[in-house]
Amino acid sequence: MSLWRILKVALSAMNRNKMRASLTMLGIIIGVAAVIAMVAIGQGANASIQAQIATMGTNVMMIFPGSSRTGGVMGGMGSASNITVDDIEAIAKQCSAVAGITPTFRSQVQVVSGNQNWNTSIQGVSHTYPIIREWSPEEGAFFTEQDVRSATKVCVLGKTVAENLFGEGMTVIGETIRVRNLPFRIIGVLPRKGSSAMGQDQDDVILAPYTTVQKKFSGNSNRVGMIMASATSPAAIQEAQDQISAVLRTRHKLGEREEDDFTIRLQSDISQMAAASSGIMTALLGSVAGVSLLVGGIGIMNIMLVSVTERIREIGIRMAIGARGRDILAQFLVEAVVVSLIGGLIGIGVGVGAAKVVSQTAGWPTMISQSSAVLGVLFSAFVGIFFGFYPAFKASRLDPIDALRYE
Amino acid sequence: MTPVIAVRNLVKVYHMGDVDVHALRGVSLEVNPGEFVAIMGASGSGKSTFMNIVGCLDRPTSGQYFLDGVDVSDMDRDERARIRNRKIGFIFQGFNLLSRTTALENVSLPMMYNRIPAKEMKKRALEALKAVGLESREDHRPNQLSGGQQQRVAIARALVNTPALILADEPTGNLDSRTSIEVMGIFQRLNREGRTIVLITHESDIARYTGRVVRFKDGHVVHDERIEQPHDAAAELLALPTEESPVLASAPAAS
Numbered sequence: 185m186s187l188w189r190i191l192k193v194a195l196s197a198m199n200r201n202k203m204r205a206s207l208t209m210l211g212i213i214i215g216v217a218a219v220i221a222m223v224a225i226g227q228g229a230n231a232s233i234q235a236q237i238a239t240m241g242t243n244v245m246m247i248f249p250g251s252s253r254t255g256g257v258m259g260g261m262g263s264a265s266n267i268t269v270d271d272i273e274a275i276a277k278q279c280s281a282v283a284g285i286t287p288t289f290r291s292q293v294q295v296v297s298g299n300q301n302w303n304t305s306i307q308g309v310s311h312t313y314p315i316i317r318e319w320s321p322e323e324g325a326f327f328t329e330q331d332v333r334s335a336t337k338v339c340v341l342g343k344t345v346a347e348n349l350f351g352e353g354m355t356v357i358g359e360t361i362r363v364r365n366l367p368f369r370i371i372g373v374l375p376r377k378g379s380s381a382m383g384q385d386q387d388d389v390i391l392a393p394y395t396t397v398q399k400k401f402s403g404n405s406n407r408v409g410m411i412m413a414s415a416t417s418p419a420a421i422q423e424a425q426d427q428i429s430a431v432l433r434t435r436h437k438l439g440e441r442e443e444d445d446f447t448i449r450l451q452s453d454i455s456q457m458a459a460a461s462s463g464i465m466t467a468l469l470g471s472v473a474g475v476s477l478l479v480g481g482i483g484i485m486n487i488m489l490v491s492v493t494e495r496i497r498e499i500g501i502r503m504a505i506g507a508r509g510r511d512i513l514a515q516f517l518v519e520a521v522v523v524s525l526i527g528g529l530i531g532i533g534v535g536v537g538a539a540k541v542v543s544q545t546a547g548w549p550t551m552i553s554q555s556s557a558v559l560g561v562l563f564s565a566f567v568g569i570f571f572g573f574y575p576a577f578k579a580s581r582l583d584p585i586d587a588l589r590y591e
Numbered sequence: 592m593t594p595v596i597a598v599r600n601l602v603k604v605y606h607m608g609d610v611d612v613h614a615l616r617g618v619s620l621e622v623n624p625g626e627f628v629a630i631m632g633a634s635g636s637g638k639s640t641f642m643n644i645v646g647c648l649d650r651p652t653s654g655q656y657f658l659d660g661v662d663v664s665d666m667d668r669d670e671r672a673r674i675r676n677r678k679i680g681f682i683f684q685g686f687n688l689l690s691r692t693t694a695l696e697n698v699s700l701p702m703m704y705n706r707i708p709a710k711e712m713k714k715r716a717l718e719a720l721k722a723v724g725l726e727s728r729e730d731h732r733p734n735q736l737s738g739g740q741q742q743r744v745a746i747a748r749a750l751v752n753t754p755a756l757i758l759a760d761e762p763t764g765n766l767d768s769r770t771s772i773e774v775m776g777i778f779q780r781l782n783r784e785g786r787t788i789v790l791i792t793h794e795s796d797i798a799r800y801t802g803r804v805v806r807f808k809d810g811h812v813v814h815d816e817r818i819e820q821p822h823d824a825a826a827e828l829l830a831l832p833t834e835e836s837p838v839l840a841s842a843p844a845a846s
Contacts, residue, residue: 507704
């Protein structure tokens with residue numbers, strides 16, 4: 185029989201038992217819908233985590249000093265403080281693949297403006313900070329290299345600080361705030377960046393030239409904690425890393441065999457780590473949903489077995505007038521696949537709908553990918569073939585004489 | 592002339608647990624083209640086993656079977672399915688039509704397994720329905736048809752692939768006597784048109800309409816006799832004191 189005729193036979197068989205066909209389909213619909221919705225939620229979560237990580241800046245790398253060693257006791261990473269401001273200036277001068285580099289001196293301070301006050305952190309950074317973090321002031325300007333060199337008392341406010349000290353929508357450029365009783369002139373306000381991947385409010389910050397912060401708040405130490413740098417492009421990250429490494433090794437006079445006394449962390453490492461963990465979550469959600477698809481498949485097998493038993497006489501008639509085993513096999517297999525495919529298609533619709541409802545009511549981000557829809561269709565067809573095969577095979581092996589005699 | 596059926600020393604043994612049941616104990620028989628043969632015998636005589644083997648539904652334990660000149664004794668399942676489709680038209684006691692399927696679709700069924708194009712399939716199915724006098728019932732389902740009409744649909748189905756042999760297993764077993772004569776009339780007409788028909792029955796009333804009676808007993812052929820003057824079903828039907836049959840009215844006059 186041609187495939188078209190087999191398909192017609194399958195559809196008319198389904199038409200005869202509408203209730204049964206739709207209940208069988210329901211198993212597949214729920215299974216596929218669950219897979220689609222769960223994967224959409226998982227991928228949505230992944231996408232939003234990645235977006236949060238990207239707020240740090242896309243080409244960013246972080247350089248940490250190595251560990252200190254005091255009489256056999258190893259300190260943690262960054263405890264050595266062996267990278268100096270001079271190292272940073274050397275990197276800025278010598279490394280062509282580095283777009284910007286800044287030390288960060290951070291200090292927790294109480295800030296006062298008029299009768300308002302606020303506790304926040306002041307960060308001493310270089311003038312290339314806006315390039316590194318892809319974060320330029322929305323109002324006013326960032327401080328210049330000149331400001332850094334002469335340690336001017338100017339600052340740029342994060343949105344949270346500006347709002348808490350002055351209220352929303354007020355012009356703050358040119359105002360002066362007092363940071364630990366030192367007056368700082370506000371020259372810019374940064375646009376809102378939101379929370380970081382760790383959940384910290386990135387807008388709760390005051391930025392000032394690192395020279396100023398170093399002198400006034402960090403005890404004039406030349407030792408730097410964390411250093412941020414960025415490559416000129418995503419493709420140049422590796423090169424930038426190599427160049428920085430080379431400069432630091434030379435300046436720290438490290439021999440061929442000696443290990444680095446610093447660590448360079450890439451932004452992409454962090455996002456890969458996050459992707460891996462959210463990938464595990466997606467797989468977990470998907471496999472839980474996959475179990476329900478499996479149950480749906482068993483439902484198909486169950487119904488197909490009943491259907492074969494019910495139609496033994498029909499099978500006998502068909503065989504007597506010339507149907508071969510493979511014709512009968514094809515007939516029942518196509519029937520199972522049609523049920524599961526239609527169920528799969530409806531399931532995709534329901535899954536997409538469910539994902540939309542979840543994202544609207546619970547506020548979770550969801551992302552429906554084309555690949556998960558294609559996967560849903562393929563998977564439901566596979567379920568139909570896999571669970572339809574045994575009943576169909578059983579039907580095809582019937583003996584025509586017994587089948588004709590069956591009551 | 593090649594015989595339609597030629598069996599030699601046909602033996603069939605069923606193994607029922609420890610017991611061997613000898614259903615056929617060396618049957619030899621020939622049926623020539625154009626013959627109308629009744630196979631008779633009590634239950635257990637081996638006639639059903641013989642019919643299953645002749646119908647290529649089963650294989651003999653030993654012996655040979657040539658159908659239309661082809662040795663089919665050792666064919667596998669698929670080959671036998673093909674032979675059944677092309678060479679044999681089955682008619683059963685219980686009609687064995689597909690329920691919830693129209694007369695036209697039922698008649699088309701053998702052609703679906705014979706890769707006949709849809710257009711020709713419909714044409715041939717309609718012709719076959721016309722030959723049994725059911726041209727106006729093509730859209731009726733089996734449950735909308737009387738027993739006699741259902742059997743006529745089954746006969747039409749047996750005809751569509753123009754088989755070498757029509758094999759009817761107790762075709763009148765579920766019909767009243769009048770309808771039985773009607774159906775036998777159709778067989779007689781088909782036989783006059785040149786079809787070879789083998790009919791299994793246990794009623795001698797029915798066997799009278801055929802041209803040859805073969806009796807089975809205990810797995811042997813015990814009797815093989817030609818009937819010189821078979822009864823004419825069409826004439827008998829006209830003699831019955833009820834309404835005329837539309838089928839036989841359209842049949843050509845008996846010679």
